[in-house]
Amino acid sequence: MYIRMLVLACAGLALSGCATIIEGTTQSVSVNTPPAAGAQCKLQSSEGVWYVTTPGSVTVHKTKNNLDVTCTKDGFADASQSVQPHFNGATVGNVLAGGLIGMGVDAASGANYTYPDEINVPMKPSAPSVASNPPAPAADAASAPASSAAAAPSAGAAPAAAPASSPSI
Numbered sequence: 001m002y003i004r005m006l007v008l009a010c011a012g013l014a015l016s017g018c019a020t021i022i023e024g025t026t027q028s029v030s031v032n033t034p035p036a037a038g039a040q041c042k043l044q045s046s047e048g049v050w051y052v053t054t055p056g057s058v059t060v061h062k063t064k065n066n067l068d069v070t071c072t073k074d075g076f077a078d079a080s081q082s083v084q085p086h087f088n089g090a091t092v093g094n095v096l097a098g099g100l101i102g103m104g105v106d107a108a109s110g111a112n113y114t115y116p117d118e119i120n121v122p123m124k125p126s127a128p129s130v131a132s133n134p135p136a137p138a139a140d141a142a143s144a145p146a147s148s149a150a151a152a153p154s155a156g157a158a159p160a161a162a163p164a165s166s167p168s169i
Helices: 002-013 020-022 089-097 100-109
Strands: 025-034 040-045 047-054 056-061 067-072 079-083 117-122
Touching: 002 040, 025 040, 025 067, 047 056
Parallel strands: 025 117
Antiparallel strands: 025 056, 040 047, 040 067, 067 079
């Protein structure tokens, strides 16, 4: 009876992934966008798409592929960052326990990788757009109104002579 339980326990250990059991296939990551709190961020990997408002946390599925983070906020230039996963040491337990199948489970589930717990995506204020701050109109001689001195004769000046008429035939 004890031998059966021991064999069953060993088989269960060998057939399951150590990191999958210990670490799980998901991970919570915090996202910050200094100095722009309140940015809308999209996190995307081969396992899915997640959204978070900064500063905030979101639970993502772990994978061996990068986690691409794109953040937007009015008044700031869009910012992107690609976050590389790191190999998780819990998978080494499979080697020690002789569980090659467990290593395969960890690799297939992505549990043998982790992302940094905190992701910082710095944002820079955007330059003011021309549409929001139109330049002041330039004053030029062609568009300036005629001065009153040029438009009307000065006081005491003789009126301009009328053009001579040609004699009629």
